[in-house]
Amino acid sequence: MANHRPSLTIADAFQQVLDGSLPLRFTAYDGSASGPEDAPYGMTLKNERGLAYLMTAPGDLGLGRAYVSGDIDVTGLHPGDPYEALKVLQVGLRMKMPSPAELVRIVTALGISHLKPPPPPPQETLPRWRRVVEGVRHSRKRDSEAIHHHYDVSNAFYQHVLGPSMTYTCAVYPTDDATLEQAQFYKYDLIARKLDLKPGMRLLDVGCGWGGMVRHAAEHYGVEVLGVTLSREQATWAQERIKEQGLDHLAEVRHSDYRAVGEDGFDAVSSIGLTEHIGVKNYPAYFGFLRDRLRPQGRLLNHCITRAHNKHQETGAFIDRYVFPDGELTGSGRIVTEVQNVGLEVQHEENFRVHYAKTLAQWNKNLEQSWDACVAEVGEGTARVWGLYMAGSRLAFERNEIQLHHVLATKTSDDGEAGYPIRPRFTEEASYPEA
Structure with missing residues (x-):
């Protein structure tokens, strides 16, 4: 009989790209969770669009897109001032690059369809290289x-x-x-x-x-x-x-x-x-x-x-x-x-x-x-x-x-x-x- 490895949850995938423990509570729309249950602040991934933002633009841009769109919420803090959560993340969150095999497994488990970038939020302007239609950088x-x-x-x-x-x-x-x-x-x-x-x-x-x-x-x-x-x-x-x-x-x-x-x-x-x-x-x-x-x-x-x-x-x-x-x-x-x-x-x-x-x-x-x-x-x-x-x-x-x-x-x-x-x-x- 074939030995099938269990599919990864979103929380499992998140843990695999971390270097160390998660400094806050992470929960996802698939019901999975990771991080300390008694953490004062948490991050909730609410839907597939938010996941696609994170997968197609790893780092501050993808996280920003998901947050601005309301696809990620920070719990325990008001959206007008998420300072304390950012402080916890900057001090305690360390990312690592998974191996090619791990990366393939993560993408396969989460769905290759999530590698298609959703339209960015309307608050986002064009990347630098596309702004040339508006003139040379720092032209009037x-x-x-x-x-x-x-x-x-x-x-x-x-x-x-x-x-x-x-x-x-x-x-x-x-x-x-x-x-x-x-x-x-x-x-x-x-x-x-x-x-x-x-x-x-x-x-x-x-x-x-x-x-x-x-x-x-x-x-x-x-x-x-x-x-x-x-x-x-x-x-x-x-x-x-x-x-x-x-x-x-x-x-x-x-x-x-x-x-x-x-x-x-x-x-x-x-x-x-x-x-x-x-x-x-x-x-x-x-x-x-x-x-x-x-x-x-x-x-x-x-x-x-x-x-x-x-x-x-x-x-x-x-x-x-x-x-x-x-x-x-x-x-x-x-x-x-x-x-x-x-x-x-x-x-x-x-x-x-x-x-x-x-x-x-x-x-x-x-x-x-x-x-x-x-x-x-x-x-x-x-x-x-x-x-x-x-x-x-x-x-x-x-x-x-x-x-x-x-x-x-x-x-x-x-x-x-x-x-x-x-x-x-x-x-x-x-x-x-x-x-």
């Missing part, structure tokens, strides 16, 4: 499409997640117990002081978002400010708030590529969260353009997410397809080098890595607390994307996989005049409102 047209994908989601959704400041960049916490709004105000005030803004000066804010820095500089420092953003929804919202605050005699936000700014002679330029979208090979042109917008002895403040190293590393598939299409990161050393190479003098550099982890934790909390309203605004799939990406990013900042750096530079004259004090005091003087 392709950058415009990338920004539209991420930022023109819904201003109401962003208000729920970001809070009243409508600031989608790292906050700077003056104290460990400061609120998000206090920390965002402090961040803008710190940047204003690093730039030494004074009434009557002119500031250019590139990639200005909803105009937080634009409005702060005009309201609190009496500065004439021009902000530019590629997001039409951001520009419309910002212009409305500028008018409501009675700042339209000082402040303007344009729906425009920063490269279309023709004015020069600015006393200061701020770039808060734009460099991530520029492309590393374009840094010389980018920083050269910003230098040319400055008057002699003017200042540049560059605020951007960086890696913990300066080696080339492509963005992961999930982040590239769902969050920041064409986004690129490098280390602070590369940023400093490129700023210096265009002739600017770097005066100060600062890392706010732990501050971004705190910022993301609050954004996740906001999403969880306003989940029903967010889902009503953008749909559950998009809300799931945001919960997953923010929680994962928080973990990456906490583990020092990515960082956030300020680089302050001056357009120092040929005879060495920088207009920079012998000892700056911007950190001590930065302010924030009381709770």
Whole structure:
């Protein structure tokens, strides 16, 4: 009589690609399960489409597709903040490559039909190689499409997640117990002081978002400010708030590529969260353009997410397809080098890595607390994307996989005049409102 080996369950197959024990409870739609029964968090595979996503795109992309589609649920946590489950998985989950024979057995048991990729969720953009129809990477047209994908989601959704400041960049916490709004105000005030803004000066804010820095500089420092953003929804919202605050005699936000700014002679330029979208090979042109917008002895403040190293590393598939299409990161050393190479003098550099982890934790909390309203605004799939990406990013900042750096530079004259004090005091003087 033939010796037939028992067929693998989904949970059995999952165990075979693990190196070690499973750190949470896994259950599947075929009734199988693995992992500790008393685990505080679990992962439930709900249907065949979810299995096909996992089999056709192993890694973060397949898992992301199944999660965004609702084919995988994380139990014990709210979808607005799956941070704790991601932390358990990152620390305790180790994958291995099965042998060819094991791989054949797994695929045969789970069904060869699951190797046909299902259509991806509608929140997913094209892979990099297919975006060439939209133009060369970081061309104006392709950058415009990338920004539209991420930022023109819904201003109401962003208000729920970001809070009243409508600031989608790292906050700077003056104290460990400061609120998000206090920390965002402090961040803008710190940047204003690093730039030494004074009434009557002119500031250019590139990639200005909803105009937080634009409005702060005009309201609190009496500065004439021009902000530019590629997001039409951001520009419309910002212009409305500028008018409501009675700042339209000082402040303007344009729906425009920063490269279309023709004015020069600015006393200061701020770039808060734009460099991530520029492309590393374009840094010389980018920083050269910003230098040319400055008057002699003017200042540049560059605020951007960086890696913990300066080696080339492509963005992961999930982040590239769902969050920041064409986004690129490098280390602070590369940023400093490129700023210096265009002739600017770097005066100060600062890392706010732990501050971004705190910022993301609050954004996740906001999403969880306003989940029903967010889902009503953008749909559950998009809300799931945001919960997953923010929680994962928080973990990456906490583990020092990515960082956030300020680089302050001056357009120092040929005879060495920088207009920079012998000892700056911007950190001590930065302010924030009381709770």
